[in-house]
Amino acid sequence: MxxxxxxxxxxIIVVTHVQVVRCHAQIKSKKAGDNTIEYYNIPxxxxxNNQKLDLxxxxxxxxxxxxxxxxxxDPQLIRCIIKIESNFNKDAVSVAGAMGLMQLMQETAxxxxxxxxxxxxxxxxxxxxxxxxxxxxxxxxxVLALAAYHAGxxxxxxxxxxxxxxxxxxxxxxxxxxxxxxxxxxxxSKIEKLYMHILPDGTINITQ
Numbered sequence: 001m002x003x004x005x006x007x008x009x010x011x012i013i014v015v016t017h018v019q020v021v022r023c024h025a026q027i028k029s030k031k032a033g034d035n036t037i038e039y040y041n042i043p044x045x046x047x048x049n050n051q052k053l054d055l056x057x058x059x060x061x062x063x064x065x066x067x068x069x070x071x072x073x074d075p076q077l078i079r080c081i082i083k084i085e086s087n088f089n090k091d092a093v094s095v096a097g098a099m100g101l102m103q104l105m106q107e108t109a110x111x112x113x114x115x116x117x118x119x120x121x122x123x124x125x126x127x128x129x130x131x132x133x134x135x136x137x138x139x140x141x142x143v144l145a146l147a148a149y150h151a152g153x154x155x156x157x158x159x160x161x162x163x164x165x166x167x168x169x170x171x172x173x174x175x176x177x178x179x180x181x182x183x184x185x186x187x188x189s190k191i192e193k194l195y196m197h198i199l200p201d202g203t204i205n206i207t208q
């Protein structure tokens with residue numbers, strides 16, 4: 001049998017197997033440098049009947065709109081993040097030391113030259129710029145950018161998925177439910193993976 005045809009058949013089998021495991025899923029693949037192909041599934045977005053919450057009636061909305069206009073970011077997204085991060089309390093401080101409206105960590109504040117993390121303009125400006133940078137890293141994948149905003153870039157970039165951290169999963173779910181209430185969001189399921197490795201002699205190994 002032609003080697004290419006054989007690989008295609010094996011790929012179909014693998015994808016079919018994953019679809020059986022999780023019927024309503026999108027199958028994606030990622031090829032590593034050692035010829036390992038990783039297949040993984042992401043929960044399919046479903047529709048909900050919830051309506052968007054009006055978060056525009058907050059003391060900082062003019063700041064949010066102006067900064068988002070400059071950075072080409074949806075103001076509603078930033079409103080949702082601030083709602084979940086600090087509930088619009090500019091003096092909020094988390095147990096981890098995150099500060100202000102968008103809960104900037106000290107390192108993030110320093111990276112964006114924030115002199116006063118409790119100043120609404122400086123805080124929102126840095127938070128929006130940071131989110132925009134994360135969106136660029138993850139090619140506008142909002143879920144991954146939000147996970148990185150909460151848990152850090154390294155841990156998300158390592159597996160290109162929402163990390164199995166309860167607080168991060170809850171954070172991503174909460175922001176996305178506010179931002180896209182018409183869809184059902186659940187990033188708590190463990191991503192199931194199968195690996196196909198092509199050896200130099202043409203042998204194909206498939207493992208979990």
